[in-house]
Amino acid sequence: MEKQEEQSSKVKTASSDQHLSDILLQINSSKTPAVINYGASWCRVCNQILPAFHKLSNEFSNKLSFVYADIDECPETTQQVRYTPTFHFYRDGERVDEMFGAGEERLRDRLWLHS
Template sequence: MKKDAGNFKSASSDDDFTNILAHIKSSSTPVSNQPHFNSHTFFFFFSFLSSLQAVIDYGASWCRVCSQILPAFCRLSNNFPRLTFVYADIDECPETTQHIRYTPTFQFYRHGEKVDEMYGAGEERLHDRLWLHS
């Protein structure tokens, strides 16, 4: 089953996930193709993270602050081509996001290791943190 959520692709099969990884590997990935994962594909992404610098935005469709920062997250993805940007909805990925206590939460990864975490929104704060990790 494949469904779209806003400007993000939602993958629910290995084939969909393979297509998302192809988009991630391309530095010219348009905002509308930034990956959105569910519980079927999120686990596989972490095995792929070992060779990436990535930022994961953990949010929820019912969270007003998450909805407000998501467009900025998309825009900022174009400014930081060295980072892979991922959105994970905590309701769609309950097994892999059970450690998330606040939304939005931004986690920064380098070579598969979490190196930083930020809670809450604020485009300028997010931009500064992305700059530190790019």
């Protein structure tokens, strides 16, 4: 992925457990639907879907909040994540859906469903 595309994407990156906790609090108090992509820098599949996640964040930016959390940078708040990548979808502050693995079309369909 070009760095320029990544910089212009609408994805918030959680840089620590505290940062992810703050983001989750914002999601819980917000009416805006959100998606969190839990991944890891060493995960090949995560690295394959990440450019699509950034691209889709621009496509759905007026309908959804996008968050990326590396499980190694947020070990306490991501203990429940068993597979990478895992996507959690939130609506009205509640987690309403979960998707495991990659697949840009699958992800796009879920985003459309929850936007």
